[in-house]
Amino acid sequence: MANNKRIAVVTGANKGIGFAIVKELCAKFDGIVYLTSRDEGRGKAAQQEIVKLGLSCYYHQLDITDQASIDQFATYIKNNYEGFDCLVNNAGFAYKAAATEPIGVQAKDTVEINYFGTLALCKALFPLLRPHARVCNVSSMAGMLKYVNGDEPHATEIKKKLVSDTLTEDELSNLMNQFVETANDGTHKQKGWGSSTYCTSKIGVSALSRIQQREFDADPxxxxxxxxxxxxxxxxxxxxxKGPLTVEEGAVAPVYLALLPPNIASPKGEFHWFDCKLIDWVTTAN
Ligand SMILES: NC(=O)c1ccc[n+]([C@@H]2O[C@H](COP(=O)([O-])OP(=O)(O)OC[C@H]3O[C@@H](n4cnc5c(N)ncnc54)[C@H](OP(=O)(O)O)[C@@H]3O)[C@@H](O)[C@H]2O)c1
Structure with missing residues (x-):
């Protein structure tokens, strides 16, 4: 019966690292792997590529910035399987360096997808996680604290809030909104934020992951x-x-984290480099 099987879900999987994560999970995950994408045509074409490789995965549409799409997917998982076991939040977006959109627009779009989209998906899907579930949030080296590098003393104050063990999701979302608002009026550097909208969005994803693990620790x-x-x-x-790594090499750490065995003491809520090495997100300056 399909609903007795373990289920893995990968977002933004029609291409790039997400596609390679699906490919690896098809070979290594003991259960059904869902390739999801915001565009159905691109997603189904990617599913066919998986089939051509002699592997198999299921497909479902999923746009992490569209609440109706998120809700439809959550309902689908609930109705068909009651729950699921593995989530890789891979979907992401970055403006190109040459983009001409104003910084306020870039900040809103980037934070909306990378931070608020990931958050919205987690809010809808986390209630469906089964015991021993594994979640990997694909952040970035750009999501390291050193990129909160605007004017002092505000940058230090922001970092202090971000690393706090009592930071809540709402407080973090307020910080992300504050970045977008200040980018919009051009004061983000003065208020302590860095100049990269992508970095700030991924700093949000990193801080969110630590909050989520604290919530998991308190979960029955x-x-x-x-x-x-x-x-x-x-x-x-x-x-x-321009990146030197292949998508398969880029999938190594996400797949490692998605397949962590049951009942491990660590890692939990921790940052990992692409070689799976653990990095202390709070104390690493460079
Ligand atoms: N490449 C790198 O060097 C690098 C480095 C550090 C971190 N990362 C992170 O790794 C992840 C994968 O990046 P990549 O390099 O593979 O990028 P990519 O080739 O541009 O793929 C990004 C994927 O995310 C999807 N996506 C974008 N917005 C979405 C939304 N609203 N809902 C659902 N899916 C959405 C894209 O779908 P469409 O095809 O429809 O646009 C695409 O499938 C991202 O989170 C990225 O930030 C990448």
């Missing part, structure tokens, strides 16, 4: 684990194919 369901990672500088559309 057994052994829920979330970690976050930098997949490396990878040869994809996002990097304009």
């Amino acid at each position: 369901r057994e052994d829920l684990v979330v970690n976050f990672c930098h997949p490396g500088y990878v040869d994809t559309d996002m990097s304009s194919h």
Whole structure:
């Protein structure tokens, strides 16, 4: 019966690192792998590529910035399987360096997809996670604290809030909104934020992962684990194919974190480099 099987879900999987994560999970995950994408045509074409490789996955549409799409997917999972076991939040977006959109627009769009989209999906899907579920949030080296590098003393104050063990999701969302508002009026550097909208959005994803693990620790369901990672500088559309790593190499850390065995003491809520090495997100300055 399909509903007795373990289920893995990968977002933004029609291309790039997400596609490679699906490919690896098809070979290594003991259960059904869902390739999801915001565009159905691109997603189904990717599913066919998986089939051509002699593997198999299921497909479902999923746009992490569209609440109706998120709700439809959550309802689908609930109705068909009651729950699921593995989530890789891979979907992401970055403006190109040459983009001409004003910084306020870039900040809104980037934070909306990378931070608020990931958050919205987690809010809808986390209630469906089964005991021993594993979540990997694909952050970035750009999501390291050192990129909160605007004017002092505000940058230090923001970092202090971000690393606090009592930071809540609402407080973090307020910080992300504050970045977007200040980018809009051009005061973000003065208020302590860095100049990169992508970095700030991924700093949000990193801080969110730590909050989520604290929530999992207090959850009555057994052994829920979330970690976050930098997949490396990878040869994809996002990097304009300048990254030296292959998508398969970029999938290594996300797949490692998605397949962490049951009942581990660690890692939990921790940042990992593309070689799976653990990095202390709070104390690492460079
Ligand atoms: N490449 C790197 O060097 C690098 C480095 C560090 C971190 N990362 C992170 O790794 C992840 C994958 O990046 P990549 O390099 O593989 O990028 P990519 O080739 O541009 O792929 C990004 C994927 O995310 C999807 N996506 C964008 N917005 C979405 C939305 N609202 N809902 C659902 N899916 C959405 C895209 O779909 P469409 O095809 O429809 O646009 C695409 O499938 C991202 O989170 C990225 O930030 C990448």
